[in-house]
Amino acid sequence: MSTTEQPSxxxxxxxxxxxxxxxxxxxxxxxxxxxxxxxxxxxxxVELDTGDMIINLGPQHPATHGTLRLxxxxxxxxxxxxxxxxGYMHRGYEKLTEFRTYPQVTTLINRIDWLSSFANEVPFVxxxxxxMEIEAPPRAQYIRTALTELSRIATFLxxxxxxxxxxxxxxxxxxGFRDREHVLNLIESATGGRFHPNFNRIGGLKDDLPWGWxxxxxxxxxxxxxxxxxxxxxxxxxxxxxxxxxxxxxIPGELGASYGVSGxxxxxxxxxxxxxxxxxxxxxxxxxDFEVFTHPDGDSFARYWVRLQETRESAxxxxxxxxxxxxxxxxxxxxxxxxxxxxxxxxETENPLGQMGYYVVSKGGTGPFRVKIRSASFSNVxxxxxxxxxxxxxxxxxxxxxxxxxxxxxxx
Amino acid sequence: xxxxALEIGWGWMLAFKALxxxxxxxxxxxxxxxxFLLKMMSHxxxxxxxxxxxxxxxxFQLVGDGLKFLQKEDIIPEDADRRVFAFAPVVVVISTFxxxxxxxxxxxxxxxNLDVGVFYALxxxxxxxxxxxxxxxxxxxxxxxxxxxxxxxxxxAYELPLLLxxxxxxxxxxxxxxxxxxxxxxxxxxxxxxxxxxxFIFTQIIGFLLFMIAAQAELSQTPFDMxxxxxxxxxxxxxxxxxxxxxxxxxxxFGTATAFAALAATLFLGxxxxxxxxxxxxxxxxxxxxxxxxMGVAFLMFWxxxxxxxxxxDQLQAIAWKFLIPIALANIIITAIIKVAF
Numbered sequence: 001m002s003t004t005e006q007p008s009x010x011x012x013x014x015x016x017x018x019x020x021x022x023x024x025x026x027x028x029x030x031x032x033x034x035x036x037x038x039x040x041x042x043x044x045x046v047e048l049d050t051g052d053m054i055i056n057l058g059p060q061h062p063a064t065h066g067t068l069r070l071x072x073x074x075x076x077x078x079x080x081x082x083x084x085x086x087g088y089m090h091r092g093y094e095k096l097t098e099f100r101t102y103p104q105v106t107t108l109i110n111r112i113d114w115l116s117s118f119a120n121e122v123p124f125v126x127x128x129x130x131x132m133e134i135e136a137p138p139r140a141q142y143i144r145t146a147l148t149e150l151s152r153i154a155t156f157l158x159x160x161x162x163x164x165x166x167x168x169x170x171x172x173x174x175x176g177f178r179d180r181e182h183v184l185n186l187i188e189s190a191t192g193g194r195f196h197p198n199f200n201r202i203g204g205l206k207d208d209l210p211w212g213w214x215x216x217x218x219x220x221x222x223x224x225x226x227x228x229x230x231x232x233x234x235x236x237x238x239x240x241x242x243x244x245x246x247x248x249x250x251i252p253g254e255l256g257a258s259y260g261v262s263g264x265x266x267x268x269x270x271x272x273x274x275x276x277x278x279x280x281x282x283x284x285x286x287x288x289d290f291e292v293f294t295h296p297d298g299d300s301f302a303r304y305w306v307r308l309q310e311t312r313e314s315a316x317x318x319x320x321x322x323x324x325x326x327x328x329x330x331x332x333x334x335x336x337x338x339x340x341x342x343x344x345x346x347x348e349t350e351n352p353l354g355q356m357g358y359y360v361v362s363k364g365g366t367g368p369f370r371v372k373i374r375s376a377s378f379s380n381v382x383x384x385x386x387x388x389x390x391x392x393x394x395x396x397x398x399x400x401x402x403x404x405x406x407x408x409x410x411x412x
Numbered sequence: 413x414x415x416x417a418l419e420i421g422w423g424w425m426l427a428f429k430a431l432x433x434x435x436x437x438x439x440x441x442x443x444x445x446x447x448f449l450l451k452m453m454s455h456x457x458x459x460x461x462x463x464x465x466x467x468x469x470x471x472f473q474l475v476g477d478g479l480k481f482l483q484k485e486d487i488i489p490e491d492a493d494r495r496v497f498a499f500a501p502v503v504v505v506i507s508t509f510x511x512x513x514x515x516x517x518x519x520x521x522x523x524x525n526l527d528v529g530v531f532y533a534l535x536x537x538x539x540x541x542x543x544x545x546x547x548x549x550x551x552x553x554x555x556x557x558x559x560x561x562x563x564x565x566x567x568x569a570y571e572l573p574l575l576l577x578x579x580x581x582x583x584x585x586x587x588x589x590x591x592x593x594x595x596x597x598x599x600x601x602x603x604x605x606x607x608x609x610x611x612f613i614f615t616q617i618i619g620f621l622l623f624m625i626a627a628q629a630e631l632s633q634t635p636f637d638m639x640x641x642x643x644x645x646x647x648x649x650x651x652x653x654x655x656x657x658x659x660x661x662x663x664x665x666f667g668t669a670t671a672f673a674a675l676a677a678t679l680f681l682g683x684x685x686x687x688x689x690x691x692x693x694x695x696x697x698x699x700x701x702x703x704x705x706x707m708g709v710a711f712l713m714f715w716x717x718x719x720x721x722x723x724x725x726d727q728l729q730a731i732a733w734k735f736l737i738p739i740a741l742a743n744i745i746i747t748a749i750i751k752v753a754f
Contacts, residue, residue: 053554055554055555055558061646062642062643062646063644077558077725077726164721165643166643167643167721167722168634168635168637168641168643168720168721168722169634169719169720169722170453170457170634170718171456171457171718171719174457174458174459175457175458178458178459234719235721238720238721240635240720240721240722240723241721243723243724243727244721244722244723244724244727392724392725392726393558393644393645394641394644394722394724394725395724396644397643397644401643
């Protein structure tokens with residue numbers, strides 16, 4: 001179509017300018033008297049209605065760990081209804097993976113749950129390895145397991161401090177950050193990245209462990225175990241903390257499972273389910289001796305207790321791994337340009353925040369055809385509207401903190 | 413009475429006193445903020461705290477912070493009630509200024525030795541809640557409004573234990589004048605031994621603890637900091653304030669903490685008095701003695717502040733009405749019985 005055939009568009013300049021009818025020519029807008037009465041009634045109702053106040057917690061709010069928005073309807077301090085609004089941080093990772101090669105995808109999925117990035121890479125790499133029918137050598141598996149547990153410790157140490165901060169105690173937060181720093185230094189010295197290691201390769205790992213890492217890790221695990229004792233005394237044993245968290249935000253086990261809540265949140269509701277033990281065997285977990293902790297209460301206190309015990313257990317697991325660490329290569333034989341044969345694979349792992357899974361569809365080639373990411377926090381926060389009914393405003397913050405979600409993990 | 417009062421004219425004396433009061437609030441806020449907020453908290457939380465500004469241990473940091481606040485843009489929300497919004501921080505700080513009027517720092521060094529000194533100090537201290545309510549209401553912000561209403565609810569609950577805790581001291585001293593209470597402690601004796609006088613903390617230890625708990629609530633410090641509750645209400649009634657108006661709230665907060673610490677030191681620790689020091693030397697040493705005692709009390713306050721989590725609003729009310737007030741009443745009854753018996 002040429003430009004001459006386009007219909008003429010009126011402009012507000014030039015000789016053809018038509019300003020339209022004058023404002024004086026437009027008749028005044030008349031409202032039906034009956035309607036007017038209704039409007040007046042509505043106004044009065046709005047003015048006299050002191051029952052509800054709608055308040056936006058977020059997207060910019062210190063208790064929402066990022067950009068979660070909660071539209072909360074309040075009666076005084078009591079929550080009548082809460083509606084989580086997500087998507088402020090949606091980055092379209094599932095679509096982006098379709099335009100990346102397999103090694104490039106690990107860089108992306110690092111950023112899903114940015115506090116435990118290494119644990120995010122594992123299930124995806126595992127899925128690709130399953131499709132290619134290769135397996136990483138035992139030493140690589142052990143190092144992967146150790147780094148996964150270290151990232152779990154780093155995440156939980158932050159939680160243990162952060163939860164104190166959210167119920168009003170400033171000090172635990174700094175202890176949490178301080179001790180997490182040691183763990184992050186370990187991850188950095190092994191992988192080169194504090195937050196986003198991007199260390200996994202399909203078929204193994206990028207590098208072997210640096211010299212002296214194992215001895216240093218043993219020292220840091222002592223620090224972590226001491227830190228857990230500190231948190232037990234300072235936070236868990238505090239009467240005010242107990243008053244604030246006991247019987248606040250109870251998730252019944254069955255209901256939680258039906259909402260898709262997973263990980264420590266579900267174990268705190270008495271459901272004895274841990275993918276490291278109960279799922280398809282992955283990494284070095286079948287060879288480890290560890291305990292799965294559950295708590296019958298299902299409240300915020302139970303979630304804190306379970307995560308505290310799991311931090312300890314993870315530290316013990318890391319020590320076990322260091323003792324059993326086999327020698328050998330860290331890479332399987334893989335072609336330089338990775339091509340994954342056609343097929344579908346589903347791998348789920350127990351990440352710090354809960355069950356994380358990747359459904360990878362390959363049509364042969366250097367990149368995946370489609371990746372479905374099942375992240376833990378998305379399902380964990382889906383129970384929020386149910387949990388937040390009838391609680392007080394401070395409890396909203398306690399519940400948000402105790403569910404422990406990462407916005408990147410919700411929105412992806 | 414004193415050399416000073418005779419030689420200096422009445423008008424000059426008043427001007428001098430007013431100047432001291434005007435200086436003591438920001439100065440007290442500065443000292444407490446530096447000592448406890450920047451240094452003690454940093455040590456407790458194993459972080460460095462500012463160490464660079466000014467050379468020695470970052471002493472200049474708070475002054476620099478103050479200067480920073482002064483050059484910030486003064487933002488008033490569009491829907492705010494402008495005049496109330498602007499006046500609210502002033503009300504808060506004025507209540508702090510007024511508290512210092514009755515606190516004695518020496519045998520004569522007091523601005524006004526009122527006969528109802530304790531009563532006046534506690535009454536004036538609760539004026540600040542009016543400022544807080546004004547701030548919360550005029551900000552046109554729901555978080556601010558909730559914070560202000562929480563502050564009001566807290567005041568009603570905690571003014572009573574605060575007053576009842578002091579009643580025991582007043583009964584024991586037989587006067588409401590703060591000067592009278594100090595001299596009652598200085599000239600008292602413990603079972604006939606008058607070596608250190610009779611600081612009321614020994615006989616009124618329950619009153620002291622109640623006073624400290626209630627003062628913590630009055631100052632809205634952790635575990636009773638729901639009006640500002642950073643993790644819930646962002647900053648409560650202060651959420652819309654910026655620049656020097658926010659600085660006023662800051663000065664008000666720490667200035668009131670100074671005032672309450674001084675009041676507690678006066679009521680329970682003997683105030684400016686030092687055993688065996690009388691006359692002119694007491695006049696000169698008085699401010700220093702009171703300052704040391706005040707810092708001791710403030711240390712307790714801030715120690716609690718940096719250790720405990722925050723209570724919930726309904727739990728706070730329950731503690732006040734079911735726990736503190738009955739204990740305070742029992743304390744009064746016991747004090748009365750002992751007073752009459754001995």
